[in-house]
Amino acid sequence: MPITLAIDCMGGDHGPSVTIPAAFQFLEEDTRARVILVGLPEIFDAGFQQAAAVFGDRVIVRTASEVVGMDEAPASAMRGKKDSSMRVSIDLVKAGEANAAVSAGNTGALMAISRFVLKTLPGIDRPAIATIIPSMKGQTYMLDLGANVDCSAEHLLQFAIMGSLLLEAVEHSASPSVGLLNIGEEDIKGNEVVKKAAELLRSSGLNFYGNVEGNDIFKGTTDVVVCDGFVGNVALKSAEGLAHMITTFLSEEFKRSWLTKLVALIAMPVLKRFKRRFDPGRYNGAALLGLRGVVVKSHGSASQLAYLWALRRAAEAARNDLVERISARMSGYTAASSESSPEGTAA
Amino acid sequence: MPITLAIDCMGGDHGPSVTIPAAFQFLEEDTRARVILVGLPEIFDAGFQQAAAVFGDRVIVRTASEVVGMDEAPASAMRGKKDSSMRVSIDLVKAGEANAAVSAGNTGALMAISRFVLKTLPGIDRPAIATIIPSMKGQTYMLDLGANVDCSAEHLLQFAIMGSLLLEAVEHSASPSVGLLNIGEEDIKGNEVVKKAAELLRSSGLNFYGNVEGNDIFKGTTDVVVCDGFVGNVALKSAEGLAHMITTFLSEEFKRSWLTKLVALIAMPVLKRFKRRFDPGRYNGAALLGLRGVVVKSHGSASQLAYLWALRRAAEAARNDLVERISARMSGYTAASSESSPEGTAA
Incomplete structure (x- = not known):
């Protein structure tokens, strides 16, 4: 099926100077795909028209009169800016004109607008954000990294199901392994929510590995790591903070004298290879899961190549029926849970 | 006051081959201090006697008939091994024969035995473990890293008070700044417990900075970072996992060919300086806070120098009346809270 993004x-942070070239690059490699580019009228100038002409009707332009600010409160973006480029993009998914929406804008606003316009799938209480993290074995999908604090065990189960299906759809991995983030491997460890979530996961039919610890995220012990949004945010930001400290100190050591600067010059190819291996661009494209439509969030600071990764992931999720997979799986759960308990969690 | 450890x-992991030389090194630099060395009889052999003779009555030997295993369940260590070297060390603090106890053994067992033998201070519901983490500004004290999951806002306040007083006692810093680990700087962020803890902290009289995020731990935004034991454990283990991945990948890149091996050789002095700056040994010595006695936990894998740091920290905490400081401060809180609410949290 030809996909429309x-x-x-x-x-x-870079707006059309990154998003438009990335869109064109995406069209070059995904030769049947189409894009609907949403933005203020002035970005679609003569230079744009010329570059877009190559792709013919595979590029559609849709103007919007407003832009959601990077620091704008989600509620104000949702209620006050009904013609923002972000809102129009999501509306296109809702209307069935696009198979997925991609934005590098304000995460809170994107989640609020997506939830308001698209609504959540039956059986999903809260949408989640799944991020890809480099690991020693390749990559780990981790969720939730949204604003889901105070999660219940059922929410963690829903995150695990959605994360599993995301990997099946986007990475084509059959029966991805799921780890539950905890403070020890033993079943007796952790708080009450996590203990109960482990029970639910064991009888979920998912490929549940058991408890994992913080270091397992980077070890790559499981394909998916599930946690509440509070813990996920702290884990990721702590790791980012450490990475920043390490790179800063390393570069300080290399800049210490003319001799160490010379050493840095000699070591440059090795350091560059090392840096490429960790290139955050390769891991760009976080999926907003549990909605009645595919929405992918790019990092705000994404480069053209990084943004291209987000576009690829959105196309892959749409092409492989991510929403339908989650919907089908959740309706199984909803049916089972309403059978077993009439006043169960099913909506 | 001459301190006895x-x-x-x-x-x-290394037992007497690390702990005894470190103890002697400690006696050399802390010229009035004394140590009570607790262990199985066979470790105090002729070689030991000869080396210990230099310090005269500043070295006291106390034999124990049992050893707590590194993987032993805390309950079994506590109930089943009443003559373990760990238990005897804590008993010495309880009896007033030592001012502080230091152990590199099993953390869970050390906490359980310390709590059972020494008891918690009035006004402290749960002891906490405070760890020192290298930061871009020097170091950050973070607590809790114990097994306190499912903490209340009051527990977080108690951790903040204890962490502050630890810094005052050990680092001699006046009015250390305290950050509350959260998922955003704004007051509206976070779960209910953290929001309530922020309120308590604002009216606590502590130097409360406000919310901090995971990356602030390594940035060194505040002197103390407070969180529940679940979040603290995940944050620290995630960072450790990332550090391990980075060093592994970096060393792989340098080992790739004879040319990169040559580059590594040239870069070695720089890499070594960098490594020294992060030397975990410098940050060894986690304090078990909230007990009626000073107990310091060393990393199990500590080297002699790292173990020395733990001994120094224990001596500093005892010399500067850590327990009395926490006790005095908490009795103020206990009095205030029973005044304002007769059925308040005060015990």
């Missing part, structure tokens, strides 16, 4: 060209 | 010589 709605792209919020205004989102992110 | 009770040292569990058997604890840790």
Whole structure:
């Protein structure tokens, strides 16, 4: 099926200077795909028209009159800016004109608008954000990294199901392994929510590995790591903080004298290879899961290549029926849970 | 006041081969201090006697007949091994024969035995473990890293008070700043417990900075970072996992060919300086806070120098009346809270 992506060209730190070239690059490699570029009228100038002409009707332009600010409160973006490039992009998914929307804009606003416009799938209480993290074995999908604090065991189960299906759809991995983030491997460890979530996961039919610890995220012990949004955010930001400290100190050591600067010059190819291996761009494209439509969030600071990764992931999720997979699986759960308990968690 | 440290010589991966030389080194630099070395009789052999003779009555030997295993369940260590080197060391603090105990043994067992033998201070519901983490500004004290999952806002307040007083006692910093680990700087962020803890902290009289995020631990935004034991454990283990991945990948890149091996050789002095700056040994010595006695936990894998740091920290905490400081401060809180609410949290 030819995929159509709605792209919020205004989102992110670099806006159209990154999003539009990335969109064109995406069209070059995904030769049947189409894009709907959404942005303020002025970005679609003569230079753009010329570059877009190559792709013919595979590029559609949709203008919007507003832009959601990177620091804008989600509620104000949702209620006050009904013609923002972000909102119009999501509306296109809702209307069935696009198979997925991609934005590098404000995460909170994107989640609020997506939830308001698209609604959650039956059986999903809260949408989650799944991020890809480099690991020693390749990559780990981790969720939730959204604003889901105070999660219940049922929410963690829903995250695990959605994360599993995301990997099946996007990475084509059969029966991905799921780890539950905890403070020890033993079953007796952890708080009450996590203990109960482990029970639910064991009888979920998912490929549940058991408890994992913080270091397992980077070890790559499981394909998916599930946690509440509070813990996920702290884990990821702590790791980012450490990475920043290490690179800063390393570069300080190399800049210490003319001799160490010379050493740095000699070591440059090795350091560059090392840096490439960790290139955050390769891991760009976080999926907003549990909605009635595919929405992918790019990092705000994404480069053209990084943004291209987000576009690829959105296309892959749409092409492989991510929403339908989650919907089908959840309706199984909803049916089972309403059978076993009439006043169960099913909506 | 001359300090006496009770040292569990058997604890840790290396046992007496690290703990005893470290104890002697400690006596050399802290010229009025004394140590009570606790261990199985066979470790105090002729070679030991000869080396110990230099210090005269500043070295006291106390034999124990059992050793707590590194993987032993805390309950079994506590109930089943009443003559373990760990238990005897804590008993010495309880009896007033030592001012502090240091062990590199099993953390869970050390906490359980310390809590059972020494008891918690009035106004402290749960003891906490405070660890020192290298930061871009020097170091950050973080607590809790114990097994306190499912903490209340009051527990977080108690951790903040204890962490502050630890810094005042050990680092001699006046009015250390305290950050509350959260998922955003704004007051509206976070779960209910953290929001309530922020309120308590604002009116606590502590130097409360406000919310901090995971990356602030390594940035060194505040002197103390407070969180529940679940979040603290995940944050620290995630960072450790990332550090391990980075060093592994970096060393792989340098080992790739004879040319990169040559580059590594040239870069070695720089890499070594960098490594020294992060030397975990410098940050060894986690304090068990909230007990009626000073107990310091060393990393199980600590080297002699790292173990020395734990001994120094224990001596500093005892010399500067850590327990009395926490006790005095908490009795103020206990009095205030029973005044304002007769059925308040005060015990």
